[in-house]
Amino acid sequence: MRNIWIVYRKELTESLRDRRTLITTFLVPLLIIPVLGAGFTAVMAGVIGKAKKEKPSVMIVGGTDSPGVVAVLQNYSRIEAVPATPDWKNKIIDKEIRAAVEIPEHFDDELAKGHAGTIKIDIYGGEIKSELAAGNLENYLKEYRDNIATERLEANHLPTDLLKPFQVRRESVAPPEKEAGAILGGIIAYALILMCLNGAMSPAIDLTAGEKERGTMETILSSPVSRTHLVLGKFLLVLTASMITALLLMVSAGVSSTVLQKSHTLDQMTEASEPAPHFALGPKAIVSVVIMAVPLAVLFSAGLITIALFAKSNKEAQSYIAPLMFLVLIPAVAAMLPGVDLTLKLAIVPLLNVSLLCKELVSGEYHWNYIVLIFASTCVYAAGALFLAVKMFQRESVLFRS
Amino acid sequence: MIEALNLCKRFQDKKRGEVRAVDGVSFICRPGEIYGLLGANGAGKTTTLRMLATILEPTEGTARLCGHDIVEHPERVRANCGFLSTATALYPRLTAQEMVEYFGKLNGLDAVTLKKRIDDIFDRLDMNDFRDRRCDKLSTGMKQKTSIARTLVHDPPVMIFDEPTLGLDIMTARTIIEFIRECRDRGKTVIFSTHVMREVEKLCDNVGIIQGGKLLAEGTLEQLRQRHGENDLEELFVKIVAPHYVTETV
Numbered sequence: 266m267r268n269i270w271i272v273y274r275k276e277l278t279e280s281l282r283d284r285r286t287l288i289t290t291f292l293v294p295l296l297i298i299p300v301l302g303a304g305f306t307a308v309m310a311g312v313i314g315k316a317k318k319e320k321p322s323v324m325i326v327g328g329t330d331s332p333g334v335v336a337v338l339q340n341y342s343r344i345e346a347v348p349a350t351p352d353w354k355n356k357i358i359d360k361e362i363r364a365a366v367e368i369p370e371h372f373d374d375e376l377a378k379g380h381a382g383t384i385k386i387d388i389y390g391g392e393i394k395s396e397l398a399a400g401n402l403e404n405y406l407k408e409y410r411d412n413i414a415t416e417r418l419e420a421n422h423l424p425t426d427l428l429k430p431f432q433v434r435r436e437s438v439a440p441p442e443k444e445a446g447a448i449l450g451g452i453i454a455y456a457l458i459l460m461c462l463n464g465a466m467s468p469a470i471d472l473t474a475g476e477k478e479r480g481t482m483e484t485i486l487s488s489p490v491s492r493t494h495l496v497l498g499k500f501l502l503v504l505t506a507s508m509i510t511a512l513l514l515m516v517s518a519g520v521s522s523t524v525l526q527k528s529h530t531l532d533q534m535t536e537a538s539e540p541a542p543h544f545a546l547g548p549k550a551i552v553s554v555v556i557m558a559v560p561l562a563v564l565f566s567a568g569l570i571t572i573a574l575f576a577k578s579n580k581e582a583q584s585y586i587a588p589l590m591f592l593v594l595i596p597a598v599a600a601m602l603p604g605v606d607l608t609l610k611l612a613i614v615p616l617l618n619v620s621l622l623c624k625e626l627v628s629g630e631y632h633w634n635y636i637v638l639i640f641a642s643t644c645v646y647a648a649g650a651l652f653l654a655v656k657m658f659q660r661e662s663v664l665f666r667s
Numbered sequence: 668m669i670e671a672l673n674l675c676k677r678f679q680d681k682k683r684g685e686v687r688a689v690d691g692v693s694f695i696c697r698p699g700e701i702y703g704l705l706g707a708n709g710a711g712k713t714t715t716l717r718m719l720a721t722i723l724e725p726t727e728g729t730a731r732l733c734g735h736d737i738v739e740h741p742e743r744v745r746a747n748c749g750f751l752s753t754a755t756a757l758y759p760r761l762t763a764q765e766m767v768e769y770f771g772k773l774n775g776l777d778a779v780t781l782k783k784r785i786d787d788i789f790d791r792l793d794m795n796d797f798r799d800r801r802c803d804k805l806s807t808g809m810k811q812k813t814s815i816a817r818t819l820v821h822d823p824p825v826m827i828f829d830e831p832t833l834g835l836d837i838m839t840a841r842t843i844i845e846f847i848r849e850c851r852d853r854g855k856t857v858i859f860s861t862h863v864m865r866e867v868e869k870l871c872d873n874v875g876i877i878q879g880g881k882l883l884a885e886g887t888l889e890q891l892r893q894r895h896g897e898n899d900l901e902e903l904f905v906k907i908v909a910p911h912y913v914t915e916t917v
Contacts, residue, residue: 271772275761282760282801480756484817486722487750488773489742661723 268490272498280468280502289467290506294460294514299521301456306525312393320345321363321398324353328368334376334384337409338366343401357389363398364388376413449546450624451601453518457511457554457623458597458616461562462569464510465503466586469569472499474582482664496658500566500651507562515551515558522546546627553626557636560643561619567650571657577666596620607635613642668856669696669719669825673728676714676880688714690880691728696858696873698824701851703871704860705904707912711880712860713752716829719858720750732825733856746774749818752829759803763794763813766802767820774821781820788816808839815846826850828859832866844869864900878908 280286323344328335339346350356353365367385375381386402389395415425476482485495523546569586576582593616599605600620607621618639625632657663676689689711696702706712717723719730721741729736735743757766764785771781789795792812797805802813818826828847832840847870850857861867867874867888874891876884884891884907888900897903 267775268773271769275758275765275769278765279758279760479759480754481758483717483722483750483752484755484757487720487745487748487755488770489746489775490773491742665723 268494269498269501272490272495273501276468276472276499276502277505280471280506283467283471286467286471286506290464290510291513293463294510295517297456297460298514298518319394321394322347322361323398323402324349324356324362324365326353326365326367327370328372330371331368331373333373334368334409341402341405343405344398354387357387357395360389360392360395363395364402366402449522450627451620453515453546453554453627454600454620454623455594455597456514456518457558458561458593458620460510460514461507461558462565462590462593465507465562465565465569468506469503469566470573470576470579470582470586472503473570473574474576475579477576477664478578486664492658493655496570496655500570500654503566503570504562507566508559511558511562512555515546515555519546519548519551547629550627550629553631554623557619557622557626557640557643560640560647561616563647564615564643564650567647567654571650571654574654574657574663575666600624607632609638612638615643615646619643668698668734669694669702669730669732669858671695671715671719671728671730674715674718674725674730675727676711676718676723677726687880689718689725692877692880692882693728694873694875694882694885696856698856699851699854700872701847701857701859701870703867703874704858704877705862705864705867705874706860706877707862707908710877712877713829714880715877716750716752716827716858716860720748720827721745722750746821747823748825748827749821749823750827750829751814751818751831753831753833753835754829755814757802757805757810757813757817760801762799762801763805763809763816764789764798766813767816770817771820776821784820784822785816788819792816807835808842811835811839811843815843823855825856826858828857830860830862832861832863864904868900876904876907878911881911883907883911 321344323338324347325335325338326349338344347362353362356362357365365387367387369375369382369384372381372384384406386399388399411428414428418425418427476485486492572585572589573582576585596614596617597620600617600623605611605621607618607625611621612618612635622635622639625635671692671694674689674692675687678686678688680686692711692715694702704712704715714723718725719732719737721737721744724738724741729738731737732744733747735747737744757763758769761769767785767788768781771784776784789798792815794809794812794816797809800809802810805813826847828843831843831847835843844866847857847859851872859870871888873887874885875882876891884894886894891903891907892898895903895906897906
């Protein structure tokens, strides 16, 4: 035990003097969430906000014989009505105008008689500014239609609610943090897996392949420390780096989500009538996610040591580990997809189970049977990886691969 | 005291099949003596010494260092020997003192003994100027001194040197040669490998000539000269090795 501690202390001293390890352990996890998260939401809020503020140019096509409806459209304050040209469809495609309203012939006359045809709104489908303009126009025209209907009912002395015998209203009953947790949880789980792996990567390579490359492997093997103690000391250091990275990530996520919440950046993304999504990450969620990260970090640390030990140089180790990154990210991304929820089967799939659980924890859901199962199964995988790492360190063909 | 008893090391090589790097090597090296293992590249010197230092495990046979079996008690063997080769580098991000301290601690020295030992070694090797300088900032000579200090910190009775002067300039090589001689004079058991005849002539009490993993001849220089009727060491070496020499790509 004393030797494990001596090895650990020495590796710690060396790692703290390694700039690359310092950056991946301390700087990256602190910055990734604010940069990715806040940057992304700020851009989104900016785009949506700008799109909402912009007065879209809308062309009124036809309607020369229907001054009534044209006047109604021209009076609409949220659009900029522009005179018609024959190439309006191209202008929409070229994004010169956001939409066009096609009014059928004799619209006013037909309307006065009873029933007019269909007003068509031409848009650039999928383009957010065009969609927004069309949405507003549609609502505005529906309002115009309802007014006409109401007038007609009144003229015939009929009750105005004849057209709307009942109302429909939508309301979310999910607590605000659960609603946001579904989105935020996926992102947090993804970032957690990425950071746990990233935090372990640089020291795992440095302490194994790096040691071979620098020629210190033979030096340390000639000391009385046993190989098991040596690899355990190294493993503990890699685990420390991985856990620090995970912890800093969660703290950073907690702080930046609170800041984001307070800054009301998100309000711009939603309609004024809707409540703003609740994005603040509570201390309880942070603590439980960090606890779940422990076996994950053990798994990554031991796994990376095993793989990196095969390599003769830093560079070789990196080329082994790079494809692993993609492999690990598949379950992390899968967990972000809507509709993928925890089931008994998925609870024993490594990585995917932790990702899905993180999503639940962030939403404030605690299914203890899943938590125990996932913690235990990840511990089993982690123990397997650690056992493998210790075994590998006993093999001459791995230590002295030439 | 080192007793090698029929040491064998076989590797599996994809192209060459089974390779007998060391094939039944036995010898004895006593305290206060320098045993020189003389051989060409790929003769099996490094593998033999790595087995003695318990870095590699023998496929067959064994050896005893100060009575400790290298297979059964490798940790005890390592605690009793200092191993130095051109491949045993220093940790670049540790200072010279931290490097030596680390190995002292791993050898189980307590803080008081360790401090006394380090002060003593650093004075003797004139290392106090670069005590707190990081190893990656040291000159080759300083690095060699730090490596020597590292092997000496636990004051081992057995010293193993694997081509210790390889690639060093004359001045640095001389410090090493001087150091090896000093080890013998202090009564340590010393074994070292080389392919430099001059070093053998200067240092060795006993010589073992190794080729193809086999110890072909053994004895004092004088005995070997008489036995093979050849005074020049290089000619002597070639005479012994040539019949067994197979050109191989290493």
